[in-house]
Amino acid sequence: MGAGYTLKNLRDVANVAAEHGITQQEARFPRDDLDVESLGIGLITVKAGERQPFAHRHGEAEEVYVVLRGGGRIKLDDEIVELREMDAVRLAPGVTRMAEAGADGLELLAFGPRHKGDAEVIPDFWD
16 A cells, blocks of 8 residues: 555455355456545356346445446346447446346446445345
8 A cells, every 4th residue: 555545456356256156247346455435336248148146226426337347238227238349338326236247257347435234135036
């Protein structure tokens, strides 16, 4: 750590999905690794042809997802939207979201303001 900044490679951050037995995706949330105070950030990698294990939404936090690699689809409430590399999707508070990777997998960078305890898990969302 330098004066006024923190540097961390996101691929070196712990994969919390694996810690919870989730195999179809990786989820890395470097808040502590980066000493972040008010920003939420995540690197989500969904394996080719797989779907995230559950949907979620936030009551207060607005998020942006940026597709770094690959592509696929994302279900936003009742709409399914195609995603390709370098697409950015703004998600308003209250929008339920769940991603599905295409043949090349899907790597997303998610970020927005951090509101501790603001996420709500939504099971059986896509079906």
